[in-house]
Amino acid sequence: MSAAAPSLQPLIDSLLAGDRRALSRAITRIEEGRHDVIAVMEQLWERRQGAAVLGVTGPPGAGKSTFVDRLVVRLRDQQHRVAVLAVDPSSPFSGGAILGDRIRMQRHAADPEVFIRSLGTRGHHGGLTRTTLESAVLCAAAGFDRVVIETVGVGQTELEIVGVADQVVVLLVPESGDVIQTMKAGLLEGADVFGVNKADRPGVDELVRELRAMAAMGRGAAGGEVPVFPVSATEGRGLDPLLNELTSRLDSGARPLRGLNPRGLVARIVGEERARLGRGRALDALGAGGALEDLGRQLEEARVNPYGVVRALLEHWQS
Numbered sequence: 301m302s303a304a305a306p307s308l309q310p311l312i313d314s315l316l317a318g319d320r321r322a323l324s325r326a327i328t329r330i331e332e333g334r335h336d337v338i339a340v341m342e343q344l345w346e347r348r349q350g351a352a353v354l355g356v357t358g359p360p361g362a363g364k365s366t367f368v369d370r371l372v373v374r375l376r377d378q379q380h381r382v383a384v385l386a387v388d389p390s391s392p393f394s395g396g397a398i399l400g401d402r403i404r405m406q407r408h409a410a411d412p413e414v415f416i417r418s419l420g421t422r423g424h425h426g427g428l429t430r431t432t433l434e435s436a437v438l439c440a441a442a443g444f445d446r447v448v449i450e451t452v453g454v455g456q457t458e459l460e461i462v463g464v465a466d467q468v469v470v471l472l473v474p475e476s477g478d479v480i481q482t483m484k485a486g487l488l489e490g491a492d493v494f495g496v497n498k499a500d501r502p503g504v505d506e507l508v509r510e511l512r513a514m515a516a517m518g519r520g521a522a523g524g525e526v527p528v529f530p531v532s533a534t535e536g537r538g539l540d541p542l543l544n545e546l547t548s549r550l551d552s553g554a555r556p557l558r559g560l561n562p563r564g565l566v567a568r569i570v571g572e573e574r575a576r577l578g579r580g581r582a583l584d585a586l587g588a589g590g591a592l593e594d595l596g597r598q599l600e601e602a603r604v605n606p607y608g609v610v611r612a613l614l615e616h617w618q619s
């Protein structure tokens with residue numbers, strides 16, 4: 301095991317001691333795509349053991365945050381330390397907070413055993429899957445043994461984001477009917493449990509029937525039939541059966557990072573790092589004292605065609 305850069309050791313030590321600010325700072329480094337994250341991850345990877353990751357996904361406004369707030373109450377009742385990561389795939393910048401999520405989970409803000417963080421990617425490296433995975437592992441390393449990931453979406457791509465989760469709850473509402481029609485296959489493959497939220501409104505029974513029929517025909521993420529629960533997250537109605545199902549699944553059969561394809565992960569990270577190194581080499585070659593410094597200068601003065609310079613660089617490396 302290689303140690304992280306010495307300057308990072310205090311951050312890692314604070315994180316391992318459960319310090320939420322250190323955890324948040326470490327996650328920011330992930331979002332920024334810092335190179336040193338790899339050494340940090342290497343050092344902390346084994347610490348994911350014992351933590352369970354729960355994905356909550358569904359269309360915008362389905363009530364995910366309201367549900368997560370209730371889920372956190374339940375997990376805290378069970379003495380778990382809970383981290384909530386709210387992912388917004390539509391925005392590359394998290395800025396640290398999504399207002400609605402914060403408001404709906406406000407009552408946990410003062411609880412030192414709860415960590416709430418919005419997650420974005422600055423778009424340079426890795427993308428959201430890697431950001432989510434690495435942040436979840438850091439939460440586990442900081443002693444949060446239940447990590448809840450809230451993410452918008454019902455399509456295959458969005459479900460990939462929670463591919464790192466041990467259990468995935470897909471939360472739907474009657475208004476999302478059209479979405480369901482187009483997303484059936486992806487929905488079923490990605491879900492362990494369906495919640496049909498806003499059951500205090502009309503239209504829920506029909507959607508529950510439709511989902512149950514769909515679930516009976518296919519296989520969910522874990523290979524079994526996916527249970528469907530009508531709930532009202534705001535009123536708390538019908539929530540207990542769903543929460544019982546979820547927590548008992550997490551307690552008994554959590555499979556850390558179930559959806560992870562380790563070969564794919566390594567291949568992707570190596571690709572990213574090589575690209576980064578390649579960029580560095582190209583800049584060196586074109587910079588002061590570099591083999592192609594003259595070309596770099598001409599590029600700056602717009603006297604050469606950039607694509608011609610790319611060709612020259614590639615030829616330079618091949619020779």
Ligand SMILES: Nc1nc2c(ncn2[C@@H]2O[C@H](COP(=O)(O)OP(=O)(O)OP(=O)(O)O)[C@@H](O)[C@H]2O)c(=O)[nH]1
Pocket residue numbers: 359360361362363364365366367400401404452497498499500501531532533534535
């Ligand atoms: N009637 C009713 N409204 C609900 C229920 N659950 C949530 N809502 C409302 O739906 C709105 C959206 O709730 P959120 O919890 O923010 O939904 P979300 O899925 O997290 O939304 P995004 O993160 O923006 O995608 C809020 O106004 C909630 O009060 C419910 O069970 N019944």
Ligand SMILES: [Mg+2]
Pocket residue numbers: 364365366400401450
């Ligand atoms: Mg939300």
